[in-house]
Amino acid sequence: MGLRWFHFALWGGLIVGMLLLPQVVSNGTLRTMIFANYLAIFAISWDVLSGRTGYVSFGHPFLIGIGAYTTAILTKRFDVPVEISIPVAVLFTMIAGLLVLLPALRIRGSYFALVTLAFMELLYQLVQVIRPDLTGGTRGMSGIQTLTRGAANGYYLSTTLMLTIAVSMWLLMKTRLGTALSAIGMNEESVRGSGLSTTRLKAFAFLTSAMIAGLGGAFYVHYLGSLAPRALFDINFLFTIIVAALLGGTSTIIGPMIGAFFMTFLLEYLRPVLPGAERYFVYGAIALLLYMYQPKGLVELVRRGFKSLNKGRTA
Amino acid sequence: MSTALQVSNLVKRFGGLVATNNLSFSLKEGESLGLIGPNGAGKTTVFSQIMGELRQNSGTIELFGDEISTLSTPQRIRAGVSRTYQIPRPFGEMSVAENIRVGLMPDNIWQMIVSPPDTRRERELALSVGFLKADLGRMPTELAMGDLRKLEMARTMATAPKVMLLDEVFAGLTTGEIAQISDLIQSMRKDGMTFLIVSHDLPALEPLIDRAIAIERGTMIAEGTFSEVMNDKAVQASYLGGV
Ligand SMILES: Nc1ncnc2c1ncn2[C@@H]1O[C@H](COP(=O)(O)OP(=O)(O)OP(=O)(O)O)[C@@H](O)[C@H]1O
Ligand SMILES: [Mg+2]
Numbered sequence: 001m002g003l004r005w006f007h008f009a010l011w012g013g014l015i016v017g018m019l020l021l022p023q024v025v026s027n028g029t030l031r032t033m034i035f036a037n038y039l040a041i042f043a044i045s046w047d048v049l050s051g052r053t054g055y056v057s058f059g060h061p062f063l064i065g066i067g068a069y070t071t072a073i074l075t076k077r078f079d080v081p082v083e084i085s086i087p088v089a090v091l092f093t094m095i096a097g098l099l100v101l102l103p104a105l106r107i108r109g110s111y112f113a114l115v116t117l118a119f120m121e122l123l124y125q126l127v128q129v130i131r132p133d134l135t136g137g138t139r140g141m142s143g144i145q146t147l148t149r150g151a152a153n154g155y156y157l158s159t160t161l162m163l164t165i166a167v168s169m170w171l172l173m174k175t176r177l178g179t180a181l182s183a184i185g186m187n188e189e190s191v192r193g194s195g196l197s198t199t200r201l202k203a204f205a206f207l208t209s210a211m212i213a214g215l216g217g218a219f220y221v222h223y224l225g226s227l228a229p230r231a232l233f234d235i236n237f238l239f240t241i242i243v244a245a246l247l248g249g250t251s252t253i254i255g256p257m258i259g260a261f262f263m264t265f266l267l268e269y270l271r272p273v274l275p276g277a278e279r280y281f282v283y284g285a286i287a288l289l290l291y292m293y294q295p296k297g298l299v300e301l302v303r304r305g306f307k308s309l310n311k312g313r314t315a
Numbered sequence: 316m317s318t319a320l321q322v323s324n325l326v327k328r329f330g331g332l333v334a335t336n337n338l339s340f341s342l343k344e345g346e347s348l349g350l351i352g353p354n355g356a357g358k359t360t361v362f363s364q365i366m367g368e369l370r371q372n373s374g375t376i377e378l379f380g381d382e383i384s385t386l387s388t389p390q391r392i393r394a395g396v397s398r399t400y401q402i403p404r405p406f407g408e409m410s411v412a413e414n415i416r417v418g419l420m421p422d423n424i425w426q427m428i429v430s431p432p433d434t435r436r437e438r439e440l441a442l443s444v445g446f447l448k449a450d451l452g453r454m455p456t457e458l459a460m461g462d463l464r465k466l467e468m469a470r471t472m473a474t475a476p477k478v479m480l481l482d483e484v485f486a487g488l489t490t491g492e493i494a495q496i497s498d499l500i501q502s503m504r505k506d507g508m509t510f511l512i513v514s515h516d517l518p519a520l521e522p523l524i525d526r527a528i529a530i531e532r533g534t535m536i537a538e539g540t541f542s543e544v545m546n547d548k549a550v551q552a553s554y555l556g557g558v
Binding site: 172175176177179180182183186187189190191192193194195196197198200201204 | 366368387388389392393397398400404405406407408409413416417418420422424427428429430431432470473474
């Protein structure tokens with residue numbers, strides 16, 4: 001559980017490796033990596049709440065959408081600088097999430113998932129009817145300010161953001177707070193029976209999750225430069241996030257990251273072979289297979305690999 | 316000595332079933348009270364109401380003179396009462412040490428983040444209930460029932476209660492383990508801990524309590540010293556009827 005030197009060595013290696021990558025790979029690969037970075041941010045956000053506490057959120061596109069729409073509208077319609085609009089977007093995401101989803105934290109299991117799913121759909125309907133002059137209605141928005149030019153810069157920005165979030169969440173989850181949140185996922189009653197207010201803990205997990213989703217959503221929209229509601233509030237997008245977290249291994253931070261990269265590149269390589277939505281079947285099948293044979297996810301396979309390497313060295 | 320726990324006119328109904336029937340009893344500070352009764356008598360239900368996991372239909376529960384019925388379970392634990400569960404409910408994917416860690420945590424998110432776990436206290440608690448150092452890293456799936464009960468006991472002690480409610484702590488334990496837990500309870504009694512103990516193992520229970528009450532179908536049928544209660548006609552009838 002504790003912090004070990006090799007944890008920091010691994011993070012250090014990962015950071016250096018990722019920052020050197022633009023020297024060796026093509027711009028096309030970098031663009032794919034950018035998407036992987038954002039997916040990793042969303043998957044970490046989902047994991048902090050759902051992977052830990054077992055409250056499965058189907059509403060993360062809702063949170064990401066609030067972050068993305070807020071900064072898009074502020075910058076494009078009101079000429080607010082991004083230095084202000086992004087923090088405001090994050091704050092909005094947290095508030096909106098708190099207002100609508102917190103009551104849902106009192107219900108358990110599939111109902112929680114359903115309620116959160118309903119919010120995603122609701123927001124999709126709302127952006128079309130409420131002030132379409134601001135939201136762009138069904139068509140969405142384009143010509144949103146971008147923060148970087150060129151693949152390499154976009155890659156550096158998204159990598160920095162993703163790694164900052166990943167390392168800080170990893171450190172946070174290494175504390176007793178992480179233990180308490182995991183305990184909720186295992187037996188919420190026993191956590192209360194140990195004297196901890198689970199509502200407060202869940203609210204904290206939720207706010208943290210919403211903060212990351214808002215941050216990711218805001219930066220993502222300023223990378224894309226456009227916003228399409230049907231792509232954002234989409235069940236496939238939702239499942240991509242969840243499968244990335246599950247596939248990589250929940251409650252680990254590094255797991256959702258691995259899962260996100262795996263999924264993004266898999267989808268990318270499948271694109272020429274399976275151009276349509278059939279691709280989603282393929283990764284559904286892969287997720288299912290992995291889940292049956294290694295429910296702890298890819299991260300567990302990597303860990304075992306390391307272990308056997310170690311054994312080989314000492315033997 | 317002042318009253319630690321005072322239960323007055325407690326009533327709990329499950330539909331037509333009266334699980335607690337106008338029950339009143341009190342526990343002085345440092346006292347140990349046995350709560351006996353046949354299967355389904357309503358012993359666990361009384362615990363759940365004291366802890367706020369079940370809400371009584373009527374009656375009051377006072378802890379050190381304060382009515383606690385409106386408090387949440389974590390608030391009651393902070394007020395100084397804690398229980399073990401008849402069916403142990405460990406955190407399945409956490410080691411023995413981490414299970415105890417959850418009990419030791421302050422109910423304060425900031426403190427959880429900034430101050431590290433007290434691993435020395437975790438070890439102390441684990442050893443005091445009879446675990447070995449090597450057990451600290453073991454997972455609940457590797458533990459026998461006896462170990463799970465010990466873990467339940469340690470996690471409850473970790474919340475630093477002044478009043479402990481023990482629900483069948485001896486069930487599934489070996490004679491050696493029973494002796495160990497009994498010694499632990501005795502030494503805590505010496506230090507002034509207040510106990511309410513439910514046990515079907517009457518020979519093990521007898522030396523641990525100052526007084527006993529017997530209930531049947533939620534109703535108190537006898538009260539007094541252990542032998543007074545055991546010699547009570549109603550108690551004998553209920554136990555014979557129950558077996
Ligand atoms: N949540 C519940 N809903 C309905 N009935 C319940 C509930 N909990 C307990 N009961 C019933 O209340 C009665 C008392 O149960 P309780 O578990 O308190 O008995 P007990 O004395 O602890 O028994 P045991 O010695 O078997 O542990 C039983 O008839 C039980 O079936
Ligand atoms: Mg019981």
